[in-house]
Amino acid sequence: MAGYVHAHTGQTSRRASRLTEPPIVRVLLIAAALGFLALFLVLPLATVFIEALSSGLGAYVLAIREPDALAALRLTLLAAAIAVPSNLVFGVCAGWAIAKFDFPGKQLLTTLIDLPFAVSPVISGMVFVLLFGRQGVLGPWAADHDIKIVFAVPGIVLATIFVSFPFIAREIIPVMEASGTQEEEAARVLGAGGLQTFFRVTLPNIKWGLVYGVILCNARAMGEFGAVSVVSGKIRGVTNTLPLHVEILYNEYAFQAAFAVSSLLAFLAIVTLIVKTVVERRIGLSAQTEAGAARPQAS
Amino acid sequence: MTRSVLPGFRLTMGFTVFYLCLIVLVPLLTLPARSATMTWDAFWQTISDPRVVASYRLSIGASLAAAAVNAVFGLIVAWVLVRYSFPGRRIVDSLVDLPFALPTAVAGITLTSIYAPNGWLGQLLEPYGIKVAFTRLGITLALVFIGLPFVVRTLQPVIEDLDPEVEEAAASLGATRVGVVTRIIVPYLFPAWLTGFALSFARAVGEYGSVVFISGNMPMKTEIAPLLIITKLEQYDYAGATAIALVMLVLSFSLLFAINLLQGWTTRRLMN
Numbered sequence: 001m002a003g004y005v006h007a008h009t010g011q012t013s014r015r016a017s018r019l020t021e022p023p024i025v026r027v028l029l030i031a032a033a034l035g036f037l038a039l040f041l042v043l044p045l046a047t048v049f050i051e052a053l054s055s056g057l058g059a060y061v062l063a064i065r066e067p068d069a070l071a072a073l074r075l076t077l078l079a080a081a082i083a084v085p086s087n088l089v090f091g092v093c094a095g096w097a098i099a100k101f102d103f104p105g106k107q108l109l110t111t112l113i114d115l116p117f118a119v120s121p122v123i124s125g126m127v128f129v130l131l132f133g134r135q136g137v138l139g140p141w142a143a144d145h146d147i148k149i150v151f152a153v154p155g156i157v158l159a160t161i162f163v164s165f166p167f168i169a170r171e172i173i174p175v176m177e178a179s180g181t182q183e184e185e186a187a188r189v190l191g192a193g194g195l196q197t198f199f200r201v202t203l204p205n206i207k208w209g210l211v212y213g214v215i216l217c218n219a220r221a222m223g224e225f226g227a228v229s230v231v232s233g234k235i236r237g238v239t240n241t242l243p244l245h246v247e248i249l250y251n252e253y254a255f256q257a258a259f260a261v262s263s264l265l266a267f268l269a270i271v272t273l274i275v276k277t278v279v280e281r282r283i284g285l286s287a288q289t290e291a292g293a294a295r296p297q298a299s
Numbered sequence: 300m301t302r303s304v305l306p307g308f309r310l311t312m313g314f315t316v317f318y319l320c321l322i323v324l325v326p327l328l329t330l331p332a333r334s335a336t337m338t339w340d341a342f343w344q345t346i347s348d349p350r351v352v353a354s355y356r357l358s359i360g361a362s363l364a365a366a367a368v369n370a371v372f373g374l375i376v377a378w379v380l381v382r383y384s385f386p387g388r389r390i391v392d393s394l395v396d397l398p399f400a401l402p403t404a405v406a407g408i409t410l411t412s413i414y415a416p417n418g419w420l421g422q423l424l425e426p427y428g429i430k431v432a433f434t435r436l437g438i439t440l441a442l443v444f445i446g447l448p449f450v451v452r453t454l455q456p457v458i459e460d461l462d463p464e465v466e467e468a469a470a471s472l473g474a475t476r477v478g479v480v481t482r483i484i485v486p487y488l489f490p491a492w493l494t495g496f497a498l499s500f501a502r503a504v505g506e507y508g509s510v511v512f513i514s515g516n517m518p519m520k521t522e523i524a525p526l527l528i529i530t531k532l533e534q535y536d537y538a539g540a541t542a543i544a545l546v547m548l549v550l551s552f553s554l555l556f557a558i559n560l561l562q563g564w565t566t567r568r569l570m571n
Contacts, residue, residue, distance in 0.1 A: 033391075101312075109316075115323055119505065135535070222402070262404075
């Protein structure tokens with residue numbers, strides 16, 4: 001009996017060792033993964049805050065409350081306040097058209113929406129210079145009407161909209177596709193109007209996908225550097241966004257101030273990651289409860 | 300198209316196409332339209348200039364190296380996050396997206412200050428003759444940072460989807476763990492792995508913000524292609540900038556096309 005038990009446990013442990021890596025390999029893999037992430041993620045993030053506070057709290061507050069920094073903050077918030085709602089309206093429209101209806105060319109449209117992701121940020125900014133710059137296609141027209149787009153705030157807003165364009169749409173489309181059209185059709189048959197159907201039936205289904213897209217879109221809109229840098233002209237206090245202000249301070253060797261302003265953006269990144277994690281958990285939970293609710297009905 | 304009881308197709312479709320054209324397609328089309336006004340000779344002369352060729356070579360080479368590093372470590376990170384449990388796993392999992400959330404300029408100045416000759420790590424590497432900041436190694440490092448999430452995030456769902464029963468079956472038929480990994484797991488993950496590599500590479504080729512601080516920007520040596528575009532724009536050489544950009548745009552779109560094919564391959568693989 002004892003021999004049998006012994007042989008049995010021996011066999012299961014051998015089986016188990018075939019199903020996963022030996023402990024030493026596991027420890028080494030975890031160490032490699034954590035070491036890599038510590039070097040590339042934790043160390044830079046910590047550096048931002050350490051450098052920002054390297055001259056004490058007083059210098060930190062001073063760098064952030066400096067008028068040019070505040071002007072940059074205002075412009076960053078303004079650009080995001082225009083770009084995110086515009087892309088939200090677009091995302092909802094694109095989601096509704098693509099997920100709820102069938103039409104030829106749907107795949108092509110979805111690919112075109114992702115296009116700004118494939119374009120270098122520098123090129124994203126440059127196309128607006130080619131379009132509205134002094135030598136640009138619409139440049140003479142804009143100059144005649146005294147409209148300043150490039151090297152002014154409108155150009156920054158346009159470039160911001162361009163680079164943050166796909167985020168909301170690409171989150172909403174799969175969520176809307178997953179929830180199908182039956183609920184909306186039922187609402188319509190029961191006499192609900194179009195907008196009523198959207199706000200009462202569709203919106204509750206997609207709200208977490210919406211939040212997810214908005215938070216990613218906002219992070220990109222506020223943090224964009226390359227595209228905005230090309231169209232901005234970098235006039236201090238006028239066409240400087242926060243990331244551009246970081247560059248100017250850094251190039252002037254005002255390192256502590258550069259990191260102080262950076263810490264605001266790093267803080268935004270951390271908030272983005274936290275909200276993202278919470279929303280992902282919500283989406284995961286709602287998918288689970290839906291699956292849980294669907295199962296008894298099916299059986 | 301079948302008639303639907305749902306309203307708003309014309310309105311939403313109309314707005315979608317209008318906004319897409321206004322914000323993305325028309326601006327992007329100015330690039331080929333603009334370069335069409337150049338003669339072929341002028342175009343060729345711009346892009347075959349040794350300084351431009353060196354910048355393409357650097358952008359592509361450093362991006363390939365960074366994507367390769369991310370492919371190796373991304374696989375390890377994704378595997379560890381899905382299969383093993385250890386304290387802080389969820390926080391680590393959330394942190395992987397940091398390069399998406401952290402503005403590139405912030406990443407750029409931070410990496411530079413860490414790896415500069417007087418920086419925390421630069422100081423330690425200096426005695427061994429390893430220079431990171433203002434060299435190609437520094438550029439690659441910055442590109443590793445910004446491409447890091449792609450391989451991890453494309454592999455994670457595929458590893459989650461990998462049924463342990465298949466591994467169990469192979470093991471019960473006598474396969475060793477090494478055999479299971481090389482014969483079953485790696486072939487299964489391969490399409491997604493390649494997709495992650497391509498995404499990471501595509502992102503790195505066009506990257507500007509995180510690289511421009513650490514690269515030192517020396518012509519022929521550490522000057523990336525996006526920076527050269529900006530230099531030309533600042534000199535009001537719009538034709539030159541357009542020519543360099545067009546080549547990059549063609550490269551980016553070919554990559555996008557390849558990635559779409561790869562993703563199709565991955566989904567087909569997952570469905571079978």
